[in-house]
Amino acid sequence: MRPSPDGTTAPRRPAAATRPAGEHGGVVLFTDGRDWHLRRLKAAFASRGLQPVIASLRDVVFDTAARPAVRVPGFDDEVPRAALVRGIAAGSFEAITMRLGVLHALEASGVAVWNPAGAVERCVDKSATSLIFAARGLPTPATFVTESRPRAAAFVADAAGSLVLKPLFGAQGKGIRRIDRPEELPEPEDIGGVYYLQRYIAPADGVFRDYRLFVSGGRVVDAMVRESATWITNVHQGAKPFAYAAPREARDLAVAAADSVGATFAGVDLIADGQGGFMVLEVNSMPAWKGLQSVASVDVADVLVGDVLAAAGLASRPALVAAG
Template structure:
């Protein structure tokens, strides 16, 4: 039997950065305790602990919930083990936000695009393959420019715009996988000084839009980390509906959804981020985004708690081998 530390939430991250500090403080304001851990320091202890996991400071107990802020880069084996631990926590009844399934679906942009389209949401044509010749033919036959993205990537890093008949890079430059997506022409065509490129970041928490911003840039890459400027977005029923549905499509509790307006004035869903930053977004709104995340944790757990509440215990399967 193992006890759940009913007053404790784990934040998995690699850096006690602004996001972690704000989220920790927001969760603590609800009366829950917070422990910050790196997944690198955790692992499996089958036969060593009652629940079969190694969580520093927890022993035979479990957190009541876990919040995944960052997963460090690593080898295939390291990433598999870290995601395996998140899968195991979910199997043990710990609420993980976002759980390993959602993280896997969002990290792999091909699966994200597939799930968005399968959910009936508008999204640019996307092609993923390993054969450079076959992917080059798609570029050459495309009705317009395409965008080459790293299959695993964030913050606009490594993205390239590929005009028709432009030679694709060698496979070793793209990790052996080509992810191609149609370039979306925005209303009014190419950006001008008075009409820069723009897209939307919509932050969804618990099936509701918490906040949204429009990111504007003179360059076609509109990530805040690439120099774009964010401003509060007006409420838009279509954009918000698409963002909520896209978040549900990947199975995420919270997400940062990127959308873009096309030449016809409608929205298309570009990406869903399962570990989104929100510092840039927070600067555009008075809504306490970390507070919304903390409240969602409490709501999911089913009741508010105070620091005076005693720890809640619950049965768990013992993974100690019989002797």
């Protein structure tokens, strides 16, 4: 027997290798993009004789008169056995709420959902992840969040050093700013009405860098260090990735950070704390890994796919094998 996400048990099903090549094998891959990441994931599934259903969460419907009530494209009278969430398209608050509801419903039905809705919800809200890190005692820069510009200005005035203002919902280094004086704060309408301010950690050696560790199934798959000519160290903003043999302390912190938000896989961003240790900046529940793959020693997509199938009882957990 294997535990299902809601704590009950379900019988272990036959491994994917027993299924005909080309069959979806009960797997759906949720995405709205047709990009490099999708091609890598499809290749990883194909190497196992599977062609997962590629669908958008916007195409899933609820039909309470039907069984199952969650109607996923390609699954007429059943729910998938595994769902890999590569992306959730932008939409209205109502649309995003329903799409997350789809993931909640699938998980409640015993589907192995990677990442589960709860993890996505926590990770997309930087304030929620910061609070969780603090509650878990994970080292992270001091953070202040408010909807009030006067309160934010007072925090900036009292801060000893620079702060980083980040969009509450955001990724790839877009929209972040260094703040040194209260008057540098933008108006609320320019930042979605929320001031998320985090203490800026200056590099001890003057080199701007951070660390991305890809976690899957409770272990670090691979890691990179990103170095930049500016303090923004995202690859999409011009930073350069390099292979990184993460020390035990960094690996343990990355795994703990992913676990704290309930993420089954994640891109975890760390920064040196200036005293020989690390701090966690954020956890990405739908991480890109093209930059990481360019310097990685393993096929990240292959490991991720193997872990998803193992979680659904469709395959054995894969070992980490250096890419050829």
